Amino acid sequence: MNSSDNAPNLDGPTTDEIDQLAARLPVTRAAWAFLEPFYEQADLISAWPMVDPQLRLCWAQWWISANEAALEAEGYSREEVADAFVRQAGAHPLWEQFERVVLRDFRAAMPLHPDTWGIGAAERVIDSSTEVLYVLRNIPANGVWQPGESQETVPLVMRHSAGRWRLLNLGYEQVPEPGWPPALWGPPRPSRLSAAPPASQQTRQNDDPHGAAVARQPDDGWVRSHLERFIDMTSLVEPPSTRSISRNGRDSRRMKAPLDEIVSATVLIERILEQVTPTWRKDVPEDLGGRWQQHRDAALRAIAALDLHPEIQARLGEAPTGSPASLLHPWVWDAARQLWSGAFFAEAVGAAARRVNAKTQQKVDRKDVADTDLFKQAFSTALPAEGRPRLRLWEDDGSQTYRNVHRGAMALAEGLFASARNLAAHEDDYELTEKEALEQLVAFSLLARWVERSRKITE
Known part of the structure; x- marks a missing residue:
C-alpha cells in the first residue's frame, strides 16, 4: 500500500496549490492591505500607503483633468495639487472631493463584496517587478479555481519596489502612464478623459492545468480552514493491530496524513502562524519526537487567537488586554x-x-x-x-x-x-x-x- 492509499479524503486545495498560495503571500497580503480599507471602510487615506506613487499621480491627474476649468478658476495649479495628493493623503483642501470621487467611481466600476471575494493564486507576469493578480468576485465552492472555469474578476496590477508590493492599477491589466490626461484604462491615450472609469466586468478563464487555489482575507475562514486541516492531518490514529505496542514498548500510533503531505502543508502553515501568532516558535515547546507537535499546538493556539480577533472582541465590548x-x-x-x-x-x-x-x-x-x-x-x-x-x-x-x-x-x-x-x-x-x-x-x-x-x- 503506498502513501496515497493512506491519505485522508480532505476537501480544499491540494498541496501543490498550497505551495503556490504560500509563494503568493507577500503580494496577496499587500493587495488585501489596499482592498480592505478601500472597499470595506471607503477610506482612501488608509489605503493610500499601499498605492504605488505612479498610480497616485495618475488618479490625481484623472480627477484634476475632469475638473480643470473649475480648479483653474479658483486659482489652483494642477501640478501643485497633483503633487500634494501624491505626497500626502488628506492634507490638501481638495482632498475630500478627490477621495469622494475616486471611491465612488472606481468602486462602482469595479464592484467587490468582502463576503464573497478572493484572490486567485495564478498570476500574469508583466515584467520582473510587475504582475497582475485577479480578485474573484465569488469564491468557488471548494475554494479552488478549476482549470477552464470562468470567473468574474477585477485585475490588480501590483509592482514590487523598494522591498515592498504596492497597487499599480485597479481594474485594468495595464501599467498606467501619467499625463494630462493619464492613460489608466487602455491605449491609446485618450485626447479627452471620460468623467468616470469605464465599468470593468472582466470574465477570466483559468488556464492553469493544475487549478489555482484562492486566498481569502486573513480575517475570514480561509486561515482557520487551513489551520484546522493541518490539525486534522497531524492527529494520531491507532494502527490496525496493537500487538506492536506490547512487543517493543513504544507508541506506534501514526499521523493521519502521509508525511510528504504534512511537510508540504507546513510551508503555508508556518507563514500563517508568523502572522497570527508571531512568537509561536518561542512560546510553544519544540517537538523532539518528529510528530509535528509544535506546529500542531501552535495551530491550536492560532485558532484561539483568531477567536480573540479585535472585531469579535468589539462585539463583546472589549479588546484583548495588551493588544x-x-x-x-x-x-x-x-x-x-x-x-x-x-x-x-x-x-x-x-x-x-x-x-x-x-x-x-x-x-x-x-x-x-x-x-x-x-x-x-x-x-x-x-x-x-x-x-x-x-x-x-x-x-x-x-x-x-x-x-x-x-x-x-x-x-x-x-x-x-x-x-x-x-x-x-x-x-x-x-x-x-x-x-x-x-x-x-x-x-x-x-x-x-x-x-x-x-x-x-x-x-
Whole structure:
C-alpha cells in the first residue's frame, strides 16, 4: 500500500496549490492591505500607503483633468495639487472631493463584496517587478479555481519596489502612464478623459492545468480552514493491530496524513502562524519526537487567537488586554489596523499620522494648513482670529501650567510629524520593527487623545 492509499479524503486545495498560495503571500497580503480599507471602510487615506506613487499621480491627474476649468478658476495649479495628493493623503483642501470621487467611481466600476471575494493564486507576469493578480468576485465552492472555469474578476496590477508590493492599477491589466490626461484604462491615450472609469466586468478563464487555489482575507475562514486541516492531518490514529505496542514498548500510533503531505502543508502553515501568532516558535515547546507537535499546538493556539480577533472582541465590548486595539485611540488604530495585520508597520504609522492630521483639520475646520504648522496654530496660546480657532487643553488662567501644557502639545506634534510621519511618507525603503512602530503609534494616540478632549475656541 503506498502513501496515497493512506491519505485522508480532505476537501480544499491540494498541496501543490498550497505551495503556490504560500509563494503568493507577500503580494496577496499587500493587495488585501489596499482592498480592505478601500472597499470595506471607503477610506482612501488608509489605503493610500499601499498605492504605488505612479498610480497616485495618475488618479490625481484623472480627477484634476475632469475638473480643470473649475480648479483653474479658483486659482489652483494642477501640478501643485497633483503633487500634494501624491505626497500626502488628506492634507490638501481638495482632498475630500478627490477621495469622494475616486471611491465612488472606481468602486462602482469595479464592484467587490468582502463576503464573497478572493484572490486567485495564478498570476500574469508583466515584467520582473510587475504582475497582475485577479480578485474573484465569488469564491468557488471548494475554494479552488478549476482549470477552464470562468470567473468574474477585477485585475490588480501590483509592482514590487523598494522591498515592498504596492497597487499599480485597479481594474485594468495595464501599467498606467501619467499625463494630462493619464492613460489608466487602455491605449491609446485618450485626447479627452471620460468623467468616470469605464465599468470593468472582466470574465477570466483559468488556464492553469493544475487549478489555482484562492486566498481569502486573513480575517475570514480561509486561515482557520487551513489551520484546522493541518490539525486534522497531524492527529494520531491507532494502527490496525496493537500487538506492536506490547512487543517493543513504544507508541506506534501514526499521523493521519502521509508525511510528504504534512511537510508540504507546513510551508503555508508556518507563514500563517508568523502572522497570527508571531512568537509561536518561542512560546510553544519544540517537538523532539518528529510528530509535528509544535506546529500542531501552535495551530491550536492560532485558532484561539483568531477567536480573540479585535472585531469579535468589539462585539463583546472589549479588546484583548495588551493588544494594539486596547492601547490605542480609535483614530490611530482604525487607520493602522489593516496595514498592521499585514506587517506593514511603517505604512501603519504613516496612515495613523494622516488620520490624526485629518481629524484635527476637521475639528478646527481648516484645510489650509497641515502637519506641524496645523498643530502649532491649533495649540497656540495666542488669541483666536477669524478662520484661526484654537484648541485648549487647559483653561487660560494666566498660569505657567497653561502655557506649558500647550507648548508640550505643540512640541509632541512637531516631533512626530517632522520625524515619524515624514520618514514613513517619503522614504520608500524605510522599515520599522513591530516594537518601534507600536511605540510611535502610542505617541500618535496620545496626540489624538489630546486633540479629541481639547475645547475649540473661536473668540
